[in-house]
Amino acid sequence: MKEQPLKEITQLIHAIKVGLVEGSYNITNKTLDIFKYIIMSKSWQNADALMQIVRDQCKILQAALPQETVTSNIARRILKLTREEFDLLHAKVQHFADDSQASMSLHKLVTQTSESNVSVDYSVPQQGLREALLDHLQEVETELETSSENICVQAEEHIHSSEIILTLGHSRSVENFLKRAIKKRQFLTIIVAECAPACRGHNLAASLAGEKNVEIVVIPDAAIFAMMSRVNKVIIGTHSVLANGGLRAACGAYTVALAAKHYSVPVIVLAPMYKLSPLHLCEQDAFNMVGCAEDVIPYDSIPAREAKVYSPMFDYVPPELITLFISNTGGHAPSYVYRLLTELYHPEDLEI
Amino acid sequence: MSFSFQACKMVLTSEQVPQTDAQTLKSKHKKQRQRNRPRNKRNRLEDSNTTTPETSATDAASAMPGKQDAVATEKTRDQVMAEREAKKLAKQAKKQKNATTSTAAAPAPPTASTTVSPTPATPATKIITEVEQTTITTKLTTTTTTKVQDAVVSKTTQPAAVNGKDAEAGDKTREQIKAEREAKKAAKKAGKGGGAKVEGVSQQMADLKVAEQVPVPANAAPAATEADQEKKKPALSKAERRAIQEAQRAAKAQGQTKKAQPAGKAPPTAVPKEPKRESVSPTKAAASSSPSKCPASTPNGDCRVKLFNHLVCAKEDSQFINDPLVHPSIARLGVQYARRTVVGSNARCIAFLHALRQVVHDFETPAKKEFGRSLDAAVKHHVDHLHKCRPLAVSVSNAYKQFKNQLTQLPADVPETELKELLVHFIDTYIENQIGKAAQAISGFLQEKITDGDVLLTFACSSLIQFICEEAKRRQVAFRVIVVDSRPGCEGQELLRRLHANGIPCTYVLINAVGYVMAEATKVLLGAHALLANGYVMARTGTAQVALVANAHNVPVLVCCETHKFSERFQTDAIVYNELSDPNQLVRGDKCQLSNWAAKGKLLPLNLSYDITPPELVSAVVTEVAILPCTSVPVILRIKPDIGY
Numbered sequence: 002m003k004e005q006p007l008k009e010i011t012q013l014i015h016a017i018k019v020g021l022v023e024g025s026y027n028i029t030n031k032t033l034d035i036f037k038y039i040i041m042s043k044s045w046q047n048a049d050a051l052m053q054i055v056r057d058q059c060k061i062l063q064a065a066l067p068q069e070t071v072t073s074n075i076a077r078r079i080l081k082l083t084r085e086e087f088d089l090l091h092a093k094v095q096h097f098a099d100d101s102q103a104s105m106s107l108h109k110l111v112t113q114t115s116e117s118n119v120s121v122d123y124s125v126p127q128q129g130l131r132e133a134l135l136d137h138l139q140e141v142e143t144e145l146e147t148s149s150e151n152i153c154v155q156a157e158e159h160i161h162s163s164e165i166i167l168t169l170g171h172s173r174s175v176e177n178f179l180k181r182a183i184k185k186r187q188f189l190t191i192i193v194a195e196c197a198p199a200c201r202g203h204n205l206a207a208s209l210a211g212e213k214n215v216e217i218v219v220i221p222d223a224a225i226f227a228m229m230s231r232v233n234k235v236i237i238g239t240h241s242v243l244a245n246g247g248l249r250a251a252c253g254a255y256t257v258a259l260a261a262k263h264y265s266v267p268v269i270v271l272a273p274m275y276k277l278s279p280l281h282l283c284e285q286d287a288f289n290m291v292g293c294a295e296d297v298i299p300y301d302s303i304p305a306r307e308a309k310v311y312s313p314m315f316d317y318v319p320p321e322l323i324t325l326f327i328s329n330t331g332g333h334a335p336s337y338v339y340r341l342l343t344e345l346y347h348p349e350d351l352e353i
Numbered sequence: 354m355s356f357s358f359q360a361c362k363m364v365l366t367s368e369q370v371p372q373t374d375a376q377t378l379k380s381k382h383k384k385q386r387q388r389n390r391p392r393n394k395r396n397r398l399e400d401s402n403t404t405t406p407e408t409s410a411t412d413a414a415s416a417m418p419g420k421q422d423a424v425a426t427e428k429t430r431d432q433v434m435a436e437r438e439a440k441k442l443a444k445q446a447k448k449q450k451n452a453t454t455s456t457a458a459a460p461a462p463p464t465a466s467t468t469v470s471p472t473p474a475t476p477a478t479k480i481i482t483e484v485e486q487t488t489i490t491t492k493l494t495t496t497t498t499t500k501v502q503d504a505v506v507s508k509t510t511q512p513a514a515v516n517g518k519d520a521e522a523g524d525k526t527r528e529q530i531k532a533e534r535e536a537k538k539a540a541k542k543a544g545k546g547g548g549a550k551v552e553g554v555s556q557q558m559a560d561l562k563v564a565e566q567v568p569v570p571a572n573a574a575p576a577a578t579e580a581d582q583e584k585k586k587p588a589l590s591k592a593e594r595r596a597i598q599e600a601q602r603a604a605k606a607q608g609q610t611k612k613a614q615p616a617g618k619a620p621p622t623a624v625p626k627e628p629k630r631e632s633v634s635p636t637k638a639a640a641s642s643s644p645s646k647c648p649a650s651t652p653n654g655d656c657r658v659k660l661f662n663h664l665v666c667a668k669e670d671s672q673f674i675n676d677p678l679v680h681p682s683i684a685r686l687g688v689q690y691a692r693r694t695v696v697g698s699n700a701r702c703i704a705f706l707h708a709l710r711q712v713v714h715d716f717e718t719p720a721k722k723e724f725g726r727s728l729d730a731a732v733k734h735h736v737d738h739l740h741k742c743r744p745l746a747v748s749v750s751n752a753y754k755q756f757k758n759q760l761t762q763l764p765a766d767v768p769e770t771e772l773k774e775l776l777v778h779f780i781d782t783y784i785e786n787q788i789g790k791a792a793q794a795i796s797g798f799l800q801e802k803i804t805d806g807d808v809l810l811t812f813a814c815s816s817l818i819q820f821i822c823e824e825a826k827r828r829q830v831a832f833r834v835i836v837v838d839s840r841p842g843c844e845g846q847e848l849l850r851r852l853h854a855n856g857i858p859c860t861y862v863l864i865n866a867v868g869y870v871m872a873e874a875t876k877v878l879l880g881a882h883a884l885l886a887n888g889y890v891m892a893r894t895g896t897a898q899v900a901l902v903a904n905a906h907n908v909p910v911l912v913c914c915e916t917h918k919f920s921e922r923f924q925t926d927a928i929v930y931n932e933l934s935d936p937n938q939l940v941r942g943d944k945c946q947l948s949n950w951a952a953k954g955k956l957l958p959l960n961l962s963y964d965i966t967p968p969e970l971v972s973a974v975v976t977e978v979a980i981l982p983c984t985s986v987p988v989i990l991r992i993k994p995d996i997g998y
Contacts, residue, residue, distance in 0.1 A: 190659070190660075195840070195939065196865065197839070197840045197863050197864075197865060198840075198863060200840075200941060200945070203941075203945055203946040203947045204946050206946065206947065206956055207946035207947065207953065207956065210953045210954045210955060210956035211953075211954065212954075213954075215955060216658070216659065216955045216957065217954075217955055217956045217957065218658050218957050218958075218959050219939060219947060219950075219956070219957065219958045219959065220958075220959050220960075220961070221839055221840050221841055221894070221895075221939060221960065222839055222840070222863070222864050222865045222895075223839035223840075223864050223893075223894040223895030223898060223964075224894045224895070224959065224960075224961045224964065225898060226895075226897040226898040226901060226964060227894055227897065227926075227927035227928070227931075227961055227964035227965070228927075228959075228961075230926045230927075230928070231660060231928065252865045252866055252869070253864075253865030253866075255868040255902070256864070256865060256867065256868065256898055256901070256902060259901050259902060259905055260898065260901060263901060285868070285869065286872075289869065297861065297862070297863055298846060298849075298861055302846070302850075303850060303853065304846065304849040304850045304852075304853040304859070304861070305861075307853055307858070307859070308836075308849055308853065308858075308859040308860060308861045309859070309860040309861070310860070310861045310862070311860070311861075311862050311866055311869060311870065312862075312863070312866065313862075313866045313869040316865075316868055316869075317868075
C-alpha cells in the first residue's frame with residue numbers, strides 16, 4: 002500500500018513549489034520541524050515504526066521535489082539519530098555502554114563492519130527513546146541555526162586585505178561570508194557575475210554595496226574569463242555537494258570553476274553540512290532540470306518559434322576544479338567529502 | 354534625386370486631397386511658379402510626375418535645353434531650389450494659419466504636436482541598409498510608418514505611411530525643408546478636417562529622412578568645402594522661423610519614437626553590389642535608448658572600476674556633431690558607431706570605407722596645396738573624430754593604414770579627378786577583396802569541414818559565420834547550429850533570426866549554460882574582432898569562455914577571421930586594452946536591484962566589449978590564405994603586403 006503524505010508534508014511541498022519557502026536553509030528548517038512533529042506524535046510505538054514513517058514521508062518529498070536534496074539529507078540524519086539513540090538505550094539496558102560509546106573511527110568502521118552486521122531488532126519498544134530523540138534533535142537544530150555563523154567566522158582565515166574576490170549569483174552563505182570579510186578586511190574588491198537569466202547576482206551586489214570600504218563590480222556572465230586573470234579567489238555557494246566531492250551548483254558555476262582552473266585561482270565552496278548528499282552523480286545529465294525559457298528569449302520573438310531554447314538550472318562541477326569546501330565544521334578537501342558522509346549518515350540509509 | 358521627390362510629392366498632395374478655397378488658390382499659384390521656373394533635370398522629373406497631363410506634356414517638351422548645365426551646377430542649383438522651396442512652404446504655412454485659426458483652431462503648432470503624439474502607440478519600422486550609387490553615396494534608408502491621428506477632426510484617423518529615402522548626407526537646408534513639409538502636411542490635414550469632413554483619405558507620402566534622427570544643427574553638417582559655397586538664406590520671416598522650429602521639434606520627437614526592427618526586408622533600393630552580410634544590429638540601437646538611464650550615466654573617475662581607469666569611456670554622442678570640419682557622412686558614421694547602430698568588425702569597416710569614399714569624392718584641394726597631402730590631413734582629422742566617437746576597430750585602422758599607404762603612392766602630374774578615381778577604385782577593391790572575397794575563401798575552406806550531422810556551436814553574431822552557415826545550407830548539408838549568447842548585448846538573437854530565416858535548425862542558450870549544450874557540439878566556430886600578433890584572439894566578451902568549455906569537452910575550436918583584421922598589437926589579457934560599453938545596459942528595467950547604481954555607494958556595473966582568447970584554446974584559425982594555427986599570425990602579417998591589393 003502506498004503511504005499517504007502527512008498534511009504538513011503536503012503543505013511544505015506546496016509552499017516550496019510556489020516559492021513561499023526559498024533557500025536550502027529554510028527548506029531544511031521546515032523539514033526538520035515536520036520530522037520533529039512526527040517524532041512527538043504518538044503514531045509510532047517503536048524505532049522501526051518511526052523509521053518507516055520517516056522513510057515513507059521522505060520518499061514522498063523526494064518524488065515531489067527531486068531537486069531539493071536537503072530534505073532527504075535531513076531524513077537520513079533523523080534515521081541515523083534514531084539508530085544511534087536506540088543502540089545507546091539498548092546498550093545501556095544490556096550494559097554494553099562502554100562499547101557503543103566509542104566513537105565511529107575509521108579504524109572501527111573498517112574492522113567492525115562484519116561484527117556490526119549482526120542486525121539489531123529495532124522493532125523492540127524502547128523506553129525513553131522519544132525523549133532522547135527530541136533531546137538530540139535539539140542539538141541538530143542548533144547546529145543548523147549556527148551553521149551560517151560558523152561558516153562566516155572562518156572568513157578571516159581565508160581572505161586578506163585588498164583581495165579581489167569573484168562570486169556567482171546569489172547565495173546566502175556567500176553573502177554573509179563576504180559581509181563578514183568586508184567588516185574585517187580593508188579594500189576588498191568583489192566581482193559579482195550576474196548569473197543570467199535570473200540575474201540574482203544583482204541582488205547580492207546591491208546587498209553588499211551598503212558596506213563600506215568595498216568595491217562591488219557587477220559583470221555579465223560573459224566577462225568571467227576576462228576578469229578571472231585578476232581574481233585572487235573564487236568563492237561560490239552551491240546547491241548540494243555530491244558524494245565524490247563534485248558540486249551541483251547554479252548554472253554557470255562550471256564555467257567559473259574552469260576559468261579559475263585555467264588561471265590557477267583557488268575555488269572555495271561554502272557548503273554547510275546539511276548540503277552534503279550521498280549521491281554519486283558524475284555528470285549534469287543525471288540531475289539537471291530546465292527552467293522557464295521566457296527570460297532567455299521572449300516567446301513572441303520570431304526566432305523563438307522554431308529554435309530550441311534551454312535554460313538549465315544547474316551545472317555539475319567536477320571535484321578536481323574545487324580547491325576547498327568550507328562547512329560549519331571547518332575546511333575540507335573535496336577528496337574528504339566521502340568520509341564526512343560516512344560520519345553523517347548511516348550506511349544503510351544511503352538508499353532511502 | 355531627392356528634391357524631385359519632395360517637390361513632386363507636394364504637388365501630388367495638393368492635387369489629390371479635396372481642398373479649401375485658400376488651398377486651391379495657393380496650389381494654382383504654385384503651378385504658375387513651377388511653369389515659370391527655368392527648366393532643368395530636376396523639375397522636369399518632378400513635373401512629369403504631376404497628374405495633370407497637359408502641364409507634364411509641355412514641361413517635357415520644354416525641359417530638354419536646360420539639361421546640360423543642370424548637371425554642371427548641380428550643387429548650387431540644389432541650394433537655390435532648397436531656398437525657394439523653403440520660402441514657398443513658409444508662405445503656405447502662413448496662409449494656412451490665417452485660414453484655419455477661425456474654423457478649426459488648429460494652426461501649425463498644435464497639429465505638429467498631434468502628428469507626433471500618437472506615434473509611440475503605433476508600430477514603426479526602421480530599416481537600415483546600405484545603398485550604393487554613383488553620385489549619392491552610402492546612405493541609410495529609413496522607412497517609417499506612422500499613423501497620424503487627427504485629433505481635431507472628430508475621430509477620423511488618417512494613416513499616413515511615410516516612406517523615407519535619404520538624401521545626400523545630412524544637408525542642413527534639406528533637413529529644414531523636410532521638417533517644414535511635415536509641418537505643412539499637418540497643417541493641411543487640420544485645415545481639411547475643419548472645412549470638409551468627407552475624407553478618411555490615406556496618403557502615401559515620400560518623405561526625406563536623415564537616418565541619424567537628430568536634426569543636425571546649422572553649423573554642424575556641411576563640410577568645409579560646402580560651407581564655403583553655401584549662401585546664407587535671406588532673413589527669415591517670423592512665421593517662417595516658427596514653422597521651421599515647430600517642424601523640427603516634431604521631426605525630432607518622431608525620430609525618437611522610432612523603434613528599430615530587424616533589417617531583413619531591405620527595400621528595393623538596396624543595391625546588390627553591396628556584400629549582404631552587413632551586420633547592423635538593431636538590438637543595439639534599442640539598447641542605447643534604454644529607459645533606465647541613470648542621471649550620472651557618464652562615468653567619471655568616481656563611478657569607474659579601478660582596474661579600468663586607464664580606458665576611455667563611452668561618451669555622450671551629442672558633443673560630436675558640432676564640428677564644421679567633419680564631413681557629414683563621417684559625422685553620421687560617428688554617431689552610428691557611438692550608438693552601436695553599426696557594429697561588427699566587418700560592418701564597421703565597410704561603413705567607414707563608404708564614408709571615406711564620400712570624403713574623397715567631395716574633397717577639394719585648398720589653394721596652393723598638394724592634393725595628396727591635404728587629403729591625408731583631412732582624412733586624419735576625420736579618423737580622429739571617429740576614434741573619439743568609439744575607439745577604432747582593428748579592421749578600420751587597418752583599412753585606414755592601407756588607404757594612407759595608397760595616398761603616398763599617388764602618381765604626380767595627374768589631374769585631381771583621376772586621382773580621386775584611383776582612390777575610389779582602391780576603396781572599392783579593398784571592400785571587394787578583403788571582405789567579400791575573403792569571406793568566400795574562408796567559407797570555401799570550412800565547407801570541407803562541415804558534414805552531415807554536424808552540430809556547430811557559435812557565439813554572439815558574426816557575419817562571417819552566418820555566411821558560412823548559409824553556404825553550407827545551400828550545399829544541403831544536414832547540420833544544426835547552437836547559438837550561444839550573453840547579456841547584455843544579446844547579439845546572438847540577431848544571428849538566430851538570420852539563420853532561422855534560412856531554415857537552419859537552431860538551439861539557443863545563454864552563455865552560462867554552455868556546458869549544458871557543449872556535449873552535443875561537434876565543432877565550435879567563432880568569429881573574431883581581431884587576431885593579435887602573439888596569436889591571441891580578440892573577440893566579443895564571452896568568446897574565450899566558450900573556447901574554454903569547448904576545450905574541456907575536447908571539441909575543436911575554429912576561429913574564422915579575415916586577414917584584414919590581423920593586428921600588429923601584442924596583448925596577453927583583456928584588461929590592458931579594451932573597450933567599455935555603457936554600464937547601464939546591465940540594468941534590467943526599473944525593478945532591477947542595479948537601477949540607479951550610481952547612487953548606491955561603490956556598486957559598479959562593468960560592461961566589457963572584448964576579451965582575449967589564448968591560443969592554446971584555439972585549434973585553428975581559418976583565414977582566406979589557409980587554415981593555420983594561431984601562432985602563425987606573425988607570419989601572415991609579415992607576408993601580408995604581398996597578398997592581394
